[in-house]
Amino acid sequence: MNAFISLAINLGIPLLIIVVALITGSTLERRHYRSIGEREYKYGKIPLLNGKKYPKLRPVSEARFVSGSVVISYDYFKRFLAGLRMIFGGEVKSYVSLLDRGRREAILRMKEKSPDADLIVNLRIETSSISKGNKKRRLGAVEIFAYGTALWYSAAGE
Amino acid sequence: MMKINYRQPKDTADVSSARGTAGKELWQLVLSAVVLLITLYFIIGLTVDFVISRISFETEAKIFKFYNLPATKEQDTPKQKQLEKAAKILAKLQSDPTVPQLPYQLVLIEHEKPNAFAFPGGTIGVTTGLLDVLDEEIEVAFVLGHEMGHFYNRDHLHGMGRAIGLRVIMAIVFSSGSGAESFGNMIEFVLQRGYSQEKEKEADRFGLELVYSTYGKVDGVDRLFQFLLDEHTLPGWAYMFSTHPSPLERINDLKSYAAALRK
Numbered sequence: 001m002n003a004f005i006s007l008a009i010n011l012g013i014p015l016l017i018i019v020v021a022l023i024t025g026s027t028l029e030r031r032h033y034r035s036i037g038e039r040e041y042k043y044g045k046i047p048l049l050n051g052k053k054y055p056k057l058r059p060v061s062e063a064r065f066v067s068g069s070v071v072i073s074y075d076y077f078k079r080f081l082a083g084l085r086m087i088f089g090g091e092v093k094s095y096v097s098l099l100d101r102g103r104r105e106a107i108l109r110m111k112e113k114s115p116d117a118d119l120i121v122n123l124r125i126e127t128s129s130i131s132k133g134n135k136k137r138r139l140g141a142v143e144i145f146a147y148g149t150a151l152w153y154s155a156a157g158e
Numbered sequence: 159m160m161k162i163n164y165r166q167p168k169d170t171a172d173v174s175s176a177r178g179t180a181g182k183e184l185w186q187l188v189l190s191a192v193v194l195l196i197t198l199y200f201i202i203g204l205t206v207d208f209v210i211s212r213i214s215f216e217t218e219a220k221i222f223k224f225y226n227l228p229a230t231k232e233q234d235t236p237k238q239k240q241l242e243k244a245a246k247i248l249a250k251l252q253s254d255p256t257v258p259q260l261p262y263q264l265v266l267i268e269h270e271k272p273n274a275f276a277f278p279g280g281t282i283g284v285t286t287g288l289l290d291v292l293d294e295e296i297e298v299a300f301v302l303g304h305e306m307g308h309f310y311n312r313d314h315l316h317g318m319g320r321a322i323g324l325r326v327i328m329a330i331v332f333s334s335g336s337g338a339e340s341f342g343n344m345i346e347f348v349l350q351r352g353y354s355q356e357k358e359k360e361a362d363r364f365g366l367e368l369v370y371s372t373y374g375k376v377d378g379v380d381r382l383f384q385f386l387l388d389e390h391t392l393p394g395w396a397y398m399f400s401t402h403p404s405p406l407e408r409i410n411d412l413k414s415y416a417a418a419l420r421k
Contacts, residue, residue: 026180033177044167055162081180084187087194087331093179100177119162 021076029097036104043111050123054151061154066120067147068109071130072102074140099127099142106146117150124148198327203353206319210312215258218315222279240289241266247299248282251306254368258309272382274301276308278315291385299372300365300379307364313357320353354401362408363415376416380409 074082074095081094103125111120123146130141213221245264252262260280267275272288282305292298308314370376383405403411 022180022184041167045164047162047164057162077180081183081187084191085183088187088190093183097177 017076018080021078021080025075025077029101032101032105036101036108039108039112040104043108043115046111046114046117047119048107048123048148049119049121052122054119054121058153058156060151062152064114064117064150065147066110066113066117066150067145068106068111068113069143069145070102070105070109071141071143072098072105073142074098079140099144102127102142102144103146106144110146110148114150116152118153120148120150122149194331195327198331199324202320202323202327206316206323210315210319213312213315215260218312219260219279222277237266237286237289241284244284244289244298244302247295248302251299251302251368251372254372256310256364256368256371257306260309272385274305276305276314278318280309282306288382292381294378294381296369296373296375296378297381299369300376301382303365303368304361305365306368307361308357310364311357311360313361316357317354355403358402359408359411362412366412366415367419370416370419376412376419379416380412383409383412 078094078098082092085092085094106125107123111117114120126145126147128143128145130139130143132139241264248262248264251257262280262282265281265283266289267273267283267285269285270287271285272291273285274288275283277283282302284301288301289298292301366376366379369379386405387409402408
């Protein structure tokens with residue numbers, strides 16, 4: 001029976017976790033990208049400028065600070081790929097899509113705070129990693145924070 | 159003067175370079191890691207083999223002196239009598255010229271499962287369970303002969319060297335704490351099993367030859383395996399992951415080898 005138990009522990013459990021993480025992780029990622037695509041289309045009309053200057057089409061009637069943030073964690077499968085990548089080097093692709101999702105989600109959440117704004121200026125995106133625990137079993141997540149100033153022009157003819 | 163044309167975009171800008179590449183990434187990386195580990199494993203194996211081929215039996219006995227524990231002297235317990243009987247068999251086998259000249263010593267291990275171990279330096283450990291299962295002289299002689307086969311092939315040293323080498327490499331390569339170390343363990347596990355099963359079969363053959371040349375017969379050598387066969391009901395495929403071949407395989411192997419010996 002010993003062979004069975006050590007087989008289960010040494011091969012089964014890590015393999016199972018990786019497969020489960022692969023299935024859940026890629027399902028969530030696919031869903032997230034679909035939602036991102038739909039909402040980016042919905043809010044596509046609000047221009048984003050990362051400069052401080054903006055076109056003075058009409059007098060500005062309202063300016064408000066808007067922000068959006070998101071915390072995304074990697075899954076066991078992404079960590080597994082990244083771990084292997086660290087042996088050979090190269091682009092850590094499993095994390096690229098994670099950060100891409102995070103940035104786009106944060107911007108969308110920011111836009112959702114001001115869905116009727118005419119434009120958002122002085123856009124900034126900041127990233128910070130959250131890690132807790134010892135080296136071996138570390139909780140890994142990344143926070144992405146997007147902020148800017150939403151502007152509303154006064155109505156035409158005022 | 160800046161100007162804005164408000165327009166509904168046709169599509170969103172999809173800038174990620176990594177969407178949907180997980181599958182390709184997985185196979186590339188896993189394949190590279192497997193190739194890397196197998197290469198390293200063979201390099202370790204060759205290095206260990208080379209080093210061990212330079213260590214004579216005398217040197218081995220000297221290096222591993224500390225393994226030679228003082229024999230436990232219990233007076234006239236039935237176990238002690240059994241052990242003394244086994245020690246006599248050991249002395250008989252030792253006179254064979256093929257047996258490597260090491261300061262052999264028997265140690266009793268209190269455990270109900272029948273098993274025997276070869277420790278570096280010539281110490282052979284037998285469990286109390288083993289002495290309970292085996293009655294005939296030839297049955298015990300084969301088990302001791304099998305362990306001497308390990309000494310002859312230096313399996314205990316090879317095993318030790320490989321285990322140390324692999325541990326070091328695992329620590330260096332998979333130290334990232336990424337979950338990838340469990341993947342390394344998987345490969346190590348499979349590699350070690352295949353190597354170990356081959357060595358067990360070689361030791362079985364050595365034991366058989368030794369029993370044959372000492373006693374002139376080989377009836378009953380497979381008693382232990384018959385017992386294990388009756389005791390355990392693991393499915394055949396499970397032995398792919400075991401350090402030892404299945405008892406049935408070992409019995410069949412012994413039979414065919416014994417037939418070849420008698421010719």
